[in-house]
Amino acid sequence: MAKEGKDESLLNDLVAKSETIDGITIHEYVELLKEDARPARTAYQRAFDMIEGAGKKKFKEFKKDLIRYDFFSALDEQGYTADSVFGLEKNLMELVNHFKGAALKLGAEKRVLLMHGPVGSAKSTIARLIKKGLEEYSMIHPLFSLEWIGLGPFGKAEVMKNNIVVDRKVLFDQVCQMHEDPIKLLSQENRKAILRDINEANKGKEMLYEVEIDGDLCPHCRFNYTMLMKHYNGDWNEVMKHVRINRIFLSEADRIGIGTFQPRDEKNQDSTELTGNIDYRKIATIGSDSDPRAFNFDGELCIANRGIVEFIEILKLETAFLYDLLGASQEHLIKPKKKALTYIDEIILGHTNEEEFRKLQNNPEMEAFRDRTKRIDIPYNVKLSNEIAIYEKDYNKRKVSKHIAPHTLEMVAMWAILTRLDSPKEEASGTLSRMQKLRLYNGEHLPKYTEDTVKKLKEDTEREGLDGISPRFIQNAIYEAITGIDLECVNPFQVIGKLKNDLKTSTLINSEEDKKDFAKFLDDIEGEYEEIIKDEIQRAISADEDEMQELCDKYLLNIKSFCRKEKIRNPITGKDEVADENFMKSIEDFVPVEDSNTDGYRSGLLSYIGSLQVGDDPQKFKYDSNTELRKAFEKKLFEEKKESINFQKIWLGDEDDEGKTKINKILNRLKTQFDYCDVCAHDVLEYVAGIFAKGDANK
Numbered sequence: 001m002a003k004e005g006k007d008e009s010l011l012n013d014l015v016a017k018s019e020t021i022d023g024i025t026i027h028e029y030v031e032l033l034k035e036d037a038r039p040a041r042t043a044y045q046r047a048f049d050m051i052e053g054a055g056k057k058k059f060k061e062f063k064k065d066l067i068r069y070d071f072f073s074a075l076d077e078q079g080y081t082a083d084s085v086f087g088l089e090k091n092l093m094e095l096v097n098h099f100k101g102a103a104l105k106l107g108a109e110k111r112v113l114l115m116h117g118p119v120g121s122a123k124s125t126i127a128r129l130i131k132k133g134l135e136e137y138s139m140i141h142p143l144f145s146l147e148w149i150g151l152g153p154f155g156k157a158e159v160m161k162n163n164i165v166v167d168r169k170v171l172f173d174q175v176c177q178m179h180e181d182p183i184k185l186l187s188q189e190n191r192k193a194i195l196r197d198i199n200e201a202n203k204g205k206e207m208l209y210e211v212e213i214d215g216d217l218c219p220h221c222r223f224n225y226t227m228l229m230k231h232y233n234g235d236w237n238e239v240m241k242h243v244r245i246n247r248i249f250l251s252e253a254d255r256i257g258i259g260t261f262q263p264r265d266e267k268n269q270d271s272t273e274l275t276g277n278i279d280y281r282k283i284a285t286i287g288s289d290s291d292p293r294a295f296n297f298d299g300e301l302c303i304a305n306r307g308i309v310e311f312i313e314i315l316k317l318e319t320a321f322l323y324d325l326l327g328a329s330q331e332h333l334i335k336p337k338k339k340a341l342t343y344i345d346e347i348i349l350g351h352t353n354e355e356e357f358r359k360l361q362n363n364p365e366m367e368a369f370r371d372r373t374k375r376i377d378i379p380y381n382v383k384l385s386n387e388i389a390i391y392e393k394d395y396n397k398r399k400v401s402k403h404i405a406p407h408t409l410e411m412v413a414m415w416a417i418l419t420r421l422d423s424p425k426e427e428a429s430g431t432l433s434r435m436q437k438l439r440l441y442n443g444e445h446l447p448k449y450t451e452d453t454v455k456k457l458k459e460d461t462e463r464e465g466l467d468g469i470s471p472r473f474i475q476n477a478i479y480e481a482i483t484g485i486d487l488e489c490v491n492p493f494q495v496i497g498k499l500k501n502d503l504k505t506s507t508l509i510n511s512e513e514d515k516k517d518f519a520k521f522l523d524d525i526e527g528e529y530e531e532i533i534k535d536e537i538q539r540a541i542s543a544d545e546d547e548m549q550e551l552c553d554k555y556l557l558n559i560k561s562f563c564r565k566e567k568i569r570n571p572i573t574g575k576d577e578v579a580d581e582n583f584m585k586s587i588e589d590f591v592p593v594e595d596s597n598t599d600g601y602r603s604g605l606l607s608y609i610g611s612l613q614v615g616d617d618p619q620k621f622k623y624d625s626n627t628e629l630r631k632a633f634e635k636k637l638f639e640e641k642k643e644s645i646n647f648q649k650i651w652l653g654d655e656d657d658e659g660k661t662k663i664n665k666i667l668n669r670l671k672t673q674f675d676y677c678d679v680c681a682h683d684v685l686e687y688v689a690g691i692f693a694k695g696d697a698n699k
Helices: 006-017 026-035 043-053 089-103 123-140 188-201 219-231 236-240 280-286 319-330 354-362 364-371 384-394 408-420 434-441 451-459 471-484 492-505 512-542 545-564 581-588 595-612 627-644 647-652 657-674 678-698
Strands: 056-061 064-069 112-116 143-148 157-159 165-167 243-248 258-261 308-312 347-352 373-377
Touching (some): 026 188, 026 243, 043 089, 043 123, 043 347, 064 089, 089 112, 089 373, 112 123, 123 258, 123 308, 143 219, 319 364, 347 354, 384 408, 384 434, 384 471, 408 471, 408 492, 434 512, 471 492, 492 512, 512 627, 545 581, 545 595, 545 627, 581 595, 581 627, 657 678
Parallel strands (some): 308 347
Antiparallel strands (some): 143 243, 157 165
């Protein structure tokens, strides 16, 4: 293909040579297409090239080959996620494959593309990204349409040859309302020959498809063309002097190539909103309501020609509207009122929710529409990291002045995922819990479970991601917590409290059983959060790197002695001693390592350490080289140090100067290592101190 920017320079050269006013002629347009045929692409071809051209990455997930399209993962200038879609790679691959099939004219271009999914699952976001993308794409990659000029000089109201009346008040410079491709000015016979030359000239330029321009001019342009051909006794070249070809830019705001239709009250719906309507003010001058000059081709299907039309909640349309879409999709034809069948080239993209889709399936009268529909499911996320990204997009440091405590978005995202997952089947998972299933889906490794397990779990589900809590429900609770609390920091307990209240009063969740299950999941999330912050406090207390490395070195020395059956020189007594079994076991209990597997674990670890020290880039095993061991070292140090910390006094706020020094050290580590602020660091420390203090009291 031509390099980006070549279109612009070529266009400027042609405009400079043009004999018409600020435009190019049909002859120059044909020459332009011989240089680069892309301006004459169909709507689907342009959209597919746009998505593919933005870049893509292939990857594997649970032994499946997937593609992540950069087009749906936009970043703004400051590196924050903009209007992006998170996850849904499999579903977006299906969408792009449909675009490819339509671009290659394999039949997909004859279907209404229907995105189906629960409320808040990103259907509107996907449609918005495609529409916005086409606008920006047309700024770089030109496409052209025609304008009729110089019709006035024929005379004020002269009777021309063949009894054609030309009135300056009626005929004036006119831009094609449907933004037709100028190639349609050629007769079918000449068009074939010209397109053959264009495609021949573009061979070897990495064009995925040949140029094909189907259909005829819109009724209005066809009227002008026919009138002028009669006036000039069939001299096509003379007629072309009244045509100026201009570059157009797709724009939803200007209603050029991008349309959006949203159903209104059934009593006020009118199919002319799709196909245009008669302008009764012109009838008095023109004399007939069937004259194309008395018609406004401003319906959504008309103005979206050469681009895309989005139907919001498409299945809420009246049946008469859906009938219009049958011909628009299958034959690419629409029937404006009292006008001939009119050809269109556009993507018809609709989306609908679960309830409306069920009605479609159960309505036998809609069989023809179902037959012309390509359904693509757009479910909720069931991967935790993707769900967190949705909330981070809206509640990041750039947008929110208040500090959001660590794990706040993670906890509410975790709850959302739990409500969407199917309960694991006993025969597939044994004792697998829903929380474990969440972790497996997020790519975490759990003992005894493999990628094959996850693959089987996904195959056993039927509606996973099509039910559960919407991201909007979560977002409501987050912004209410941010705006409704007169504090500097928002923490998970505050947002979870909002969710509990909202759950009780929600009108979106009709099932009382679901409400009970969802409330239980919130309790589970609180327990999960407690475990996380207990672990972080333990790490903050024991996070002295020198002490951690010293403990690591001592453990490695002992397992080396154990595996090699060597003795260790005691630095104090000077005597040779066997490896300290109690010391090694005190660390391995935190991994944990089963007693029956102690020898295998130690020898395996020693072999791994040895492998690090060979090769071109030898590395020393450090305390953080293995995640499981790092956590074990942290817990070991915490057990040794916690006796020196009075959690009862921290909980009651009654610590002495020595205690305050220790606390400040812990707080600083929470802030520097875990992104806590002064407020939430104090809150978390006091909360966990209360847990440990109560535990000591119970003992």
